[in-house]
Amino acid sequence: MSMVKAVVxxxxxxxxxxxxxxxxxxxxxxxxxxHINTLIQGAVDxxxxxxxxxxxxxxxxxxxxxxxxxxxxxxxxxGDKILEFIDAGNLVLGICNxxxxxxNLGLLPGFDRDYTKRSVALTFNDCGNFRDQWVTLKVVxxxxxxxTTGLDTLELPVRHGEGKFYAEETFINRLMDxxxxxxxxxxxxxxxxxxxxxxxxxxxxxxxxxxxxxxxRIFGLMPHPEAFNHWTNHPNWPRIKEKKxxxxxxxxxxxxxxxxxxxxxxxxxxxx
Numbered sequence: 001m002s003m004v005k006a007v008v009x010x011x012x013x014x015x016x017x018x019x020x021x022x023x024x025x026x027x028x029x030x031x032x033x034x035h036i037n038t039l040i041q042g043a044v045d046x047x048x049x050x051x052x053x054x055x056x057x058x059x060x061x062x063x064x065x066x067x068x069x070x071x072x073x074x075x076x077x078x079g080d081k082i083l084e085f086i087d088a089g090n091l092v093l094g095i096c097n098x099x100x101x102x103x104n105l106g107l108l109p110g111f112d113r114d115y116t117k118r119s120v121a122l123t124f125n126d127c128g129n130f131r132d133q134w135v136t137l138k139v140v141x142x143x144x145x146x147x148t149t150g151l152d153t154l155e156l157p158v159r160h161g162e163g164k165f166y167a168e169e170t171f172i173n174r175l176m177d178x179x180x181x182x183x184x185x186x187x188x189x190x191x192x193x194x195x196x197x198x199x200x201x202x203x204x205x206x207x208x209x210x211x212x213x214x215x216x217r218i219f220g221l222m223p224h225p226e227a228f229n230h231w232t233n234h235p236n237w238p239r240i241k242e243k244k245x246x247x248x249x250x251x252x253x254x255x256x257x258x259x260x261x262x263x264x265x266x267x268x269x270x271x272x
Contacts, residue, residue, distance in 0.1 A: 005050055005051070006265075014058075020095070051092075054070075062161075091265050099122065108120070122166075125160070125203060138192070147219045154257035157223060157228065185199055185207040229258055229259055
């Protein structure tokens, strides 16, 4: 397949669509920003795409809970088409508000490949306020997640007020046992955060920052990979630049971990 086409949802308070489309374009995909109603009304068919991104923002103002109304609207109008999209071997990515939508839809965690049941939640941060910060993340190497292939420890920003991952102990154990936990909040040295604030910014159980379905093709995470699309996005980039200068390191900046997440998705579709 020569062209990988991705759809990035827009509308009703979603506000990270431009950055997400840009990150996909940098990664080699052809990205289309489409209002949710465009898909619902059938003006554009979901089968035209291989990657579907539920981006960040505050859909419907997070009224009735983050991602709840978007999930109801999409399940009611596009539920069967989304399931067909998944059955066709395509990829789905949910970032922040998109992650919240995926768990409300039941697309995650997708136990037994059942993408209709809600069994986990993303709820209010333990600290009681909105968190806008960078976090260190540890990738669970045993996860089948397509998006995190080749990644180990990375830094990404979070921007949320309802990012605490929570579920009954039975479901948490199953996520851990089935290797569906993909990302966990960590200390700066990569060791477990063990729910220490602010390294775990929201109180997520077992420091869970992202999960995938059993196939690894549906991935949801609270941090924003699209917001680390260039090394100067990092808050410490001047210090990093000066350190390289003093070490006489003239190598070109590496691809950011945020872009690698999108590149992994594009590469998977191309290799199908």
